[in-house]
Amino acid sequence: MQDEPTPAELIKAVADFLRNEIAAEIKGHNAFKLRVGINALDLVTRQLALEQGSDAAEAARLKQLLGMDGALIELNRALCEKIANGEVDLQTPGLSEHLWQTTMDKLAVDQPNYASYKRELGNK
Amino acid sequence: MIEEQLGRCVASWYPGATGVTGAAKLSGGASQETWTFDIVHPSGNVGAILRRAPPGYGASPGRAAGLDAEATLMQLAHDAGLPSPRVMHVLKPADELGRGFIMQRIEGETIARKILRDEQFARARPILARQLGRVIAGIHGLAPAKLPKLREMSATKEIADLEREYRSFDWPRPVFELALRWLRERDPGPSQQVTLVHGDFRHGNLIIGADGVRAVLDWELAHVGDPMEDLGWICVNSWRFGEIDKPVGGFGTREELFAGYEEAGRTVNPDRVMFWEVMGTLRWGIMCCGMMQRFRQGPDHSMERAMIGRRSSETEIDLLRLLAPRGKA
Numbered sequence: 001m002q003d004e005p006t007p008a009e010l011i012k013a014v015a016d017f018l019r020n021e022i023a024a025e026i027k028g029h030n031a032f033k034l035r036v037g038i039n040a041l042d043l044v045t046r047q048l049a050l051e052q053g054s055d056a057a058e059a060a061r062l063k064q065l066l067g068m069d070g071a072l073i074e075l076n077r078a079l080c081e082k083i084a085n086g087e088v089d090l091q092t093p094g095l096s097e098h099l100w101q102t103t104m105d106k107l108a109v110d111q112p113n114y115a116s117y118k119r120e121l122g123n124k
Numbered sequence: 125m126i127e128e129q130l131g132r133c134v135a136s137w138y139p140g141a142t143g144v145t146g147a148a149k150l151s152g153g154a155s156q157e158t159w160t161f162d163i164v165h166p167s168g169n170v171g172a173i174l175r176r177a178p179p180g181y182g183a184s185p186g187r188a189a190g191l192d193a194e195a196t197l198m199q200l201a202h203d204a205g206l207p208s209p210r211v212m213h214v215l216k217p218a219d220e221l222g223r224g225f226i227m228q229r230i231e232g233e234t235i236a237r238k239i240l241r242d243e244q245f246a247r248a249r250p251i252l253a254r255q256l257g258r259v260i261a262g263i264h265g266l267a268p269a270k271l272p273k274l275r276e277m278s279a280t281k282e283i284a285d286l287e288r289e290y291r292s293f294d295w296p297r298p299v300f301e302l303a304l305r306w307l308r309e310r311d312p313g314p315s316q317q318v319t320l321v322h323g324d325f326r327h328g329n330l331i332i333g334a335d336g337v338r339a340v341l342d343w344e345l346a347h348v349g350d351p352m353e354d355l356g357w358i359c360v361n362s363w364r365f366g367e368i369d370k371p372v373g374g375f376g377t378r379e380e381l382f383a384g385y386e387e388a389g390r391t392v393n394p395d396r397v398m399f400w401e402v403m404g405t406l407r408w409g410i411m412c413c414g415m416m417q418r419f420r421q422g423p424d425h426s427m428e429r430a431m432i433g434r435r436s437s438e439t440e441i442d443l444l445r446l447l448a449p450r451g452k453a
Contacts, residue, residue, distance in 0.1 A: 036428050076296035083301040096448045099299055103444055106437040115366045116441045123451060
C-alpha cells in the first residue's frame, strides 16, 4: 500500500503553487504554456476524483444495453460495432441517455467550462 | 541569416528596395513556416509576410493544396476584389528560400477571443456574418477555368476519409460512430453546384479590423466541391468560443450569413449547410484525436497537443446537441 498524501493531493498542491506563485512572474509564450500545463494538472485532479465512479456507472449501463459483460473498453468496442452496423440507434431504449451521460461525464473531467456542457448541466 | 536571403530576394523584384528588417517567425511546423518582415524602401517600409516550406521539403502533405496553389488562389481572390493580401512574389530556386511566396502584410486581429470581446471590434461584430457571407459567395464565384489544380471532394469522399482516420486511432467513440452513421444515411450525394471551396474558413484564418473582415488567409485546405461546406464549417460550435447562441463564429446568425451569401447572387441550401456543420463538428473532433496521435508519436512531446486531444469530447457533446437534442435548449 502506498502512503499518503494521495496523487490527487500532490498534483493539486503543485497546480496551486504554479497558479498562485509562479504564473504572475512568467511572460510571453511561456505564460501561455504554463496555463496549458496548469490546465492539464487540474484535468488530472478531476479525473482522479471522478473516473472510478463514472466508469463503474458507464460499465453498468453498457452491460444492460448490450446484454454482455467485459472490460469497459471491450464494451465500448461492442457498442461502436452495433452503432456502425445499425443494430442499435437513437430509437433503441437507453442509447441516447447512455451517450449523453457518458459524454457529460467526459466533459466534467476534460472541459467543465465548455459552454455547451454548462448549458446542458442546467437542461437535464 | 534569413534577412540576408530575403533582402537579396526582395531587391531582385522590388525596385528601390534596399533590404529587409524585423524578420520574425510567426508560426511554423517542420514543413511550413510563416515569417513577418518589413521591406526597407526609401519611400517608407512595406510590411510583408513570407509563407514557405524551407529548402529540403518537397511536396505538401496529404490534403494540402500546396504553396503554389495557395499563391494562385490568393492572387485570384485579390484580383476579384475579395479581402485577400496581394501576392508580391512567388519564390524561385535562385532565391534559395525554399518553396512558397511573399505577400502583403495586412494589419488586424485573428484571435477569436479578442474579436468577440474587445471594444475595438464592437462595431464590426454585428456586420461580420453578412459580410462573410458575401466573401464566401465571392470565393465560390471565382472562375473555374482560372483555378490551379486542386483535389476534388464530395460528401461521400469526406465521410470515407473521416471514417478511415477515426478507425486508424483504434479507440472506441460511440458518439463518433453515431455521427458517421448519421452522415452516411443522409449523404446528399454529388452536389449540383461544384465550386472552389476554401476549406478552412473560420476564426484564425480571417483578419478582422474595426471595420470588419480585411483578409482571408490560409488556403491550405482549398479544394473543389460542394460550396455549402464552407457555410457549414464556419457554423461549427468549436469556432463560437463560448458564444454558443451565435452560430456564425460566435458573432452572428445563420440568417445573416445566408443573406450576405444570397446578396452576392448565389443560393443557399440550408439542409446541406446543416449536414456539413455535423460533418465539420466530427471533422474537428477527429482532428483533435489526430493531435493526440502526433503528441504520442512526434519528437516534440508538446503539452498543448496532448491537451487538444482532450478537447475531442467537446465535439461529442456538440454532436449530441445536433443529433440527439434533449428537451428544449
